[in-house]
Amino acid sequence: MIHIYTGNGKGKTTSALGLIVRALGHKKRVCLIQFMKKDDQYGEILFFKNNSISIDIFQYGTDNFVDPTNPQEIDKQQANLAYIKAIESIESNQYDLIVLDEINVAVKWELITIEMQKKLFDFVTDAEIVMTGRCADIDMINMADLVTEMKEIKHYFNAGQDARKGIEY
């Protein structure tokens, strides 16, 4: 099954993390591939590392945030590496759950193409594949087995609250 968690509200990546925890609890094999992220100080990364959790994590990003109005060549290279890892992970049949974190945004910002994302639907696999990120393409929504829109009804960011350690990262 392919899940898509999209929308402008809080809860997309955390939802994927929750699925990971649930799957690991049942001894499933899990792979987390993060597009446009490269930071081992995220709470979730620290958690899995500190507790020696059996999960394969691959981050593909740079030390800088991607500028959507002017993405750099290195950003595209990293996203393409993440994509290659995604295919490798699916083809390996080593995993029961594969999370492609922020892949929807990587497509939206044209770091990889929508055709590439579509191609992921062609693989025959028993693995559960989870794609997160705002602005999922309408074709993805039509093709996926499960789609939840995380819709922002209200966010404390709009009241001036900054991102906080342990809550947003």
Next chain:
Amino acid sequence: MIHIYTGNGKGKTTSALGLIVRALGHKKRVCLIQFMKKDDQYGEILFFKNNSISIDIFQYGTDNFVDPTNPQEIDKQQANLAYIKAIESIESNQYDLIVLDEINVAVKWELITIEMQKKLFDFVTDAEIVMTGRCADIDMINMADLVTEMKEIKHYFNAGQDARKGIEY
């Protein structure tokens, strides 16, 4: 801050679980209180137990699902115990993150009253409080600091797929 994750789509409890993981990664102290659930075979519960994760978990339910058209006295008793534990947890100042899983549904099904849920907003606390479950009351949405509606765009349940171990529980 008080978060509400509501709506009919998949991703509410998993989102709270993801927040838990992120908070634990930054050494925050976490309490998970589950309304209407009593099953130590949920993937997330097994995960936290098997990996000796430092988290306090309290489940309040019975071996049977609550029948919303005919809730039993024991269902109300359990929900009230969960509520008392919620207040204790907040007042203890022992936790940085307190998750009240399915509390919105417990209110909707009148196992506890909306006034009781509202009262939780009166406590002065630095803890992050997360309330999950469909059908959050409009007053809760107005009072919370962050609200995400997990909106079902598409769900494989509607295509006949049953709940699966490691994905739905």
